[in-house]
Amino acid sequence: MIYNLAMNHFYPRQVVRPFYQRIFPMPGDVGSDLLAVAYAIDYAKKAGGSATDSHDLIERARILIGQLISTQNGDGGWSRAKGESDSLVTAQNFWALSEAKRVGLIFEDQVVTNATRFLENAFVSANQDDASKVVLLHALSTVGKADFAYANRLYRRRRNMDHNRLVYVALTFANLSRNQVAKELLDLIIPNLILPPKSDRMIDIEAVGLTLLAIQKIDPSSSWIAKSVDFLISRRQFYGFMPYRAKGVIVAALAVFYQQTQFASDDYRLTVFVNDQEIQATEMRNQAPNQIIEVPVTNLVDGRNKVQFQIDGRGRYAYIATLSGFSGEIDDPKSWDKPHVVSRDYYHVPLTHRGRSIGVDSSTKLTQLPSGDRTQVSVDIKSGYQDQYLIVDEFFPAGTTLVKDSISGNFKHYEIGDGVIRLYYPPKHYVNDFRYQLVSYSPGIFRVLPTVIRSADQLGRMRVGSTSTFTVLAPGEKSIDPYEMNDGELYTLGKANFEDKHFSEALPLLAKLRQRNPSYQEKEIAQMLLWIYAMDRHYDARKAIDTFEVLREKQPDLYIPFEIIRVVGKAYRDLGEFERASLVYSAIIDASFAKDSNISAVVQDEGQFLQSIEFMQSLWHDYPDTAIIISAYFAISQSLYDKVPSIDRLDPLVSKRDLLEMTAAILRQFSTLYPVNPLVDDATLSLINVLLDVEDFQQAIQLAKVGQSRYPKSSFLSSFQYAESLGFFSMRKYAQAITSAQVVANGNSDDRDLARYILGQIYHAQKDPQQAINWYSQVKTTYPDAKESIDYFEQKRVSLPEVTFKYPSEKAELQLTYRNIKEVSIQVYQVDLMKLYLRQKNLSQITEVKLAGIEPQFTENFTLGDGKDYTDKTQPIKLSMKEEGAYLVICRGDDLFTSGLVLITPLQIKVQEDQISGRVRVNIKNENTGDYASKVHVKAIGTENDKFISGKTDLRGIFIADGIRGRSTVIARSNKHRYAFYRGTQAIGTQRRSKGERQRVVPSPQRSTDYRMNLRMRSKKIQSSNIEQFDQMRRSSRTGVQVQNAR
Incomplete structure (x- = not known):
């Protein structure tokens, strides 16, 4: 029996082969087969089976191992059928391979190594409460890889587990040589594992087989073993055990049982009766093979049939009775709802x-x-x-x-x-x-x-x-089943014939489909039928129009070839629908024009831009004036205008002015030929821009006035108004510019801010700061120059000359320069010029001289105005000093300070400078006596010198200082209060340079305002939109007429 079960020898194959072939093992159950064969091999060795049986079992085991090796996935696991590895299937196969290796079968260790890695990863990844975790643990325990800590944890939770999980844990502990713990677990299972006597009671026979296998390892004397063996044998069906996966553990358990108990020698005669009639008597001796007894149909009765067995002799037997056949009424048991x-x-x-x-x-x-x-x-x-x-x-x-x-x-x-x-x-x-x-x-x-x-x-x-x-049917017989093509077949066959140009075959198929189901693939069918109806052989004006109008509604983007669309126009004409025919023919004209214009694009791409424009002009002459052709003529002017900045590269023989004049000529002709065209105001604005480019301001002004009067509802109305004011502004006719600009400046157009800015500049130029500030203030956040101009007007300034020379006989007087200063305070201090200069080296920071505690010799306040001058003004300041000396004058106006030096002296100083050598020759003369001043103490220094050069004048009143570098300064003093002073204006001598050449900071040029910014922007927008459409038309690879254009 063990041999037959392991080898699937349930019955002689020749007897019931067809039925057997309808019963297949489940995919993934190879491991179950191998487990059964492995234990059968062990059984054959110990029970003394025949050599043939052992050979057959080993050969079958090798075949099964080969199947497992060939189907092992790259991750080391096995799948149930196809696809990803299944951890439970892998665990079963792994157990079987472990048992195969135990009984001496040889195969590559890498198979087990890879499978072990997969099971270990699956064990780690599984949830703690996952039922599969105990199965994986048991599989790993067969090769000593079980996690004992986890097994111990399961033991502690033993009272919360079902039978299946408990028995796997028991087998795991048995493999870990913990039989006492395993027995405790089995003691929880066996009392609750009821073996029902009737075969119609549902029970998990796989759990019974696992329990039997486990208890024989742990407690082979248990009385439950014999009961479970009888139970499992009784559950054997005609073709084995069900479910099939249970076969492996059941055969393994039975093999262990029979190799321990040995089969008793059989020697008996078995007689089988069906419905009290003898069917067959068979002699059974030793380990006789399975017998199949076929019962004649005549021995069967309706309803229940009685089967009896009579045994004469010594032995045991097991039987399976199966009733099979065809029934005219097969009822659905409806074991579930879906599927x-x-x-x-x-x-x-x-x-x-x-x-x-x-x-x-x-x-x-x-x-x-x-x-x-x-x-x-x-x-x-x-x-x-x-x-x-x-x-x-x-x-x-x-x-x-x-x-x-x-x-x-x-x-x-x-x-x-x-x-x-x-x-x-x-x-x-x-x-x-x-x-x-x-x-x-x-x-x-x-x-x-x-x-x-x-x-x-x-x-x-x-x-x-x-x-x-x-x-x-037999050969030559015809089916009575009628054939009716469905919509998909009509469409696909019709389309295939159409594509093969078998139009006569395609027409009836497509026409039938359109008549039967007009909405099915409506666009595609209408297109194919239109192409067919446009042929002379199949021409039908009404049907052609019907299909065309479907396309007009459903597929307006479709391009129809010229030869087809001409037939559509003809069909409208033949049906007397002349207006529709006219629209179709107009669309054909436009499409033809677009197709011919492709040549222009090719010529331009060859680097002959002007020749491409000439070709388009001649094409315009040849075609009637449709909307598309008129737009193309305007686009020609925009293409020319767009190329003005780059004309030098396109054609060196044509100047920018030439191209502007060509553009102006087309624009004038366009306005003349198409005075009511929607693009005429675009043309007017473009022409104004061209006139401004050539500085024909008078014509630009006249055209701007025309634009305002002729196109009062144009979106460019404010641009016309602004262009007029800009023309007057450019001609310096400020009064007219102000009148025109105020209209725009008080509006809400895009040119408003530029108009306000122009008004500010006009008033600025006319020296009207108040009005200039008023207009500048409205655009100061837009134009930086406007804010700078306001700052300039409102800036407060006060200044005095650095040095003022007066002879003792002259009145001491200073010129004060100021702006937006209402009142100033003047203080005068007498100073030692030589000490002052030695301390400061120059007079640029003279106001920082600490004068605290020194009483001024002169103090007076002067009122200058209301503080809103907005321009530089001068005011003479009379001082009451008469004595010779150096006087520091400090002026305070609002929060501003300035200072100056007044020298009252009879000494006159003249200096000769040698720019190359840096020699300074100082000549000093007393104007009171007319004599040269000798023994005058002189100090000289250059801006590039670190130290003063000192000395005294000789009898000629001359002092010479060498090695002066930079701009020179000379101070002379003949007595306590008599001074002379000189400041050079140019650098002399050799200039010192830093290790790296000093870089001169060149201020970036101020960005000038583009008064035509918005006009150019609008002109550019007109150019880009028209040129884009123009180029799309010229470069389109489409041939034919787009349906939406033939409406």
């Missing part, structure tokens, strides 16, 4: 065109299939899933065979038997519709078994479809 079978239908296979399938499923059902033909079978399933492995058995008629690779659906795996297809669906995997093709080979009328969806674990749970009858 279930809705229907199974046979259809024509897709039609062919030029020997190839058109790829459209037929909707015509078949009841008869001609000899050698194919049929498309469609099984409609009410979609759903179950939380268990499902099998779908799909039977096909005798007399037909399955077309290779024709099965399609969302199954995970499928296998093919005699007249049946078996599809596999994992738990929680939707069962949906599936399809396949059959081809006939033998005539006849055949009954077809229903489609069956059943549980893989509990074969009695299922959903059953309906039976059917199918006829395969």
Whole structure:
């Protein structure tokens, strides 16, 4: 029995082979088979089986190991059917491989190593409460890789686990040599694991098999072992154990039992009775093979049938009684709601065109299939899933065979038997519709078994479809099934013939489809029919117009070739719809013009821009004035105007002015020929810009006035007004410019701020600061110059000359320069000029001299005005000093300070400078006496010198200082209060340079305001939009007329 179970020798194959082939193991159950074979090999060794049996078992084991090696995934695991690795399947296969290695089978260690890595990773990734974790732990324990700490944790939680998990934990502890702990776990299982005597009671026989295997390892004397063995043998069905995956552990448990107890020698005669009639008597000796006894149908009765066994002799036997056959009424047990079978239908296979399938499923059902033909079978399933492995058995008629690779659906795996297809669906995997093709080979009328969806674990749970009858015709017989093309077939065949230019064959198909279902592929069908109706052979004015108007509504972007669209115009004309015909022909003219204009683009791309423009002008002459052609003529002027800045590169023989004049000529002609065209105000503004470019301000002003009067509703009205004021401004006619600009400045157009800015500048130029500030203030955030101008006008300034020379005989008087200062305070201090200069080196910071505690010799306040001068003014300041000396004058006005030096002296100083050598020759003379002043103390220094050069004048009143660098300064003093002073204006001598050449900061030039900014911007916008459309037209590769343009 162990040998037969391990080898799947349930019965002689020649007797019931067809039925057997309808029963397949589940994908992924190879490990279960290998586990059974491994324990059977061990059993054969210990029980003393025949050499042939051992050889067969080893060969089968090698085949199964080869299957596992070839199907192992790259991550080390195995999948249930196809796809990702399944941890439970891998655990089962791993256990089987471990047992195979234990009984001496040899294979590569890398297989186990890779699988171990996968199981360890899966164990770590699994949740703590995942039931699969104990299965993985047990698998790892077979090679000593179990996590004992986790196993101990499971032991502590033993009272919260179900039977399956407890038995796996018990087996794990047994593998870890912890038999006492394992026995405690089994003691929790066995009292609660009830073995029902009736076979119709549901029980997990895999759990019983695992428990039996475990208890034989841990407590081989248990009385439960014999009971469980009898129970498992009673649950053996005609084709083995169900579910199939339970086979491995059950055979393993039985093998351990029988190798310990040994089979008793059988020697008996067994007689079988059915319904009290003897059927067969068989002699059974030693380990006799399985016997199959077929009961004649005549011995069977309706309802319940009685089977009896009579044994004469010594021995034990087990039996399975199976009743099978066909029933005319197959009821659906409705074991669940969804999924279930809705229907199974046979259809024509897709039609062919030029020997190839058109790829459209037929909707015509078949009841008869001609000899050698194919049929498309469609099984409609009410979609759903179950939380268990499902099998779908799909039977096909005798007399037909399955077309290779024709099965399609969302199954995970499928296998093919005699007249049946078996599809596999994992738990929680939707069962949906599936399809396949059959081809006939033998005539006849055949009954077809229903489609069956059943549980893989509990074969009695299922959903059953309906039976059917199918006829395969003999050669030469014709089917009575009528064929009606569906919409998809009509469309696809019609389109295929159309593309092959078989228009006569395409027309009836497409016309029939449009008549039957006008909305089906409406645009594509209308297009193909229009092309056909436009042919002389198939011309039909009404039908051509009907299809064209469908395209006009549904596909306005479609381009129709000239030869087709001309027929549309003809059809309108033939039907007396002349206005529609006129619109179509106008669209043809525009499209033809666009096509011819392609030449212009090619010429321009060859670097001959002006020649391309000449070609377009001649083309404009040749075509009538449609809206498109008029727009193109205007675009020609814009293309010319756009190229003005780059004309030097395009054609060195043509100047910018020449191109501007060409542009102006086209714009004038456009305005003359098309005075009511919507683009005429665009043309007027463009021409104004051209006139401003050539500085023909008078013509620009006149045209701007024309624009205002002729196009009062134009969006460019404010631009015309602004252009007029700009023209007057450019001609310096400020009064007229102010009048024109105020209209724009008080409005809300884009030119408003520029007009305000111009007004500010006009008033600025006319020396009217108050008005200038008023207009500048409104645009100071827009134009920096406006703010700077306001700052200039409102800036407060006060200044005195650096040095003022007076002879003792002259009145002391200073010139004060000021702006926006209402009142100043003047203080005068007498100072020692020589000491002051020696301390300061120059007089630029003279106001910082500390004068605290020194009384001024003169103090007076002067009123200058109201503080709103907005321009520089001067005021003479009379001082009451008469004595010789150096006087520091400090002036305070509001928060500003300035200072100056007044020298009252009879000494006159003249200096001669040698720019190359840096020699300074000082000549000093007393104006009172007219004599040269000798022995005058002199100090000289240059801006590039670090020290003063000192000395006294000789009898000639001359002092010479060498080595002066930079601008020179000379101070002379003849007595306590008599001074002379000189400041050079240019650098002399050799200039010192830093290690790196000193860089002179060049102020960036102030950006001038572009008064035509908005005018240029609008002109550019006109250019870009028109040129873009113009270029699109010239460069379009489309040929024909766009439907929306023929409306």
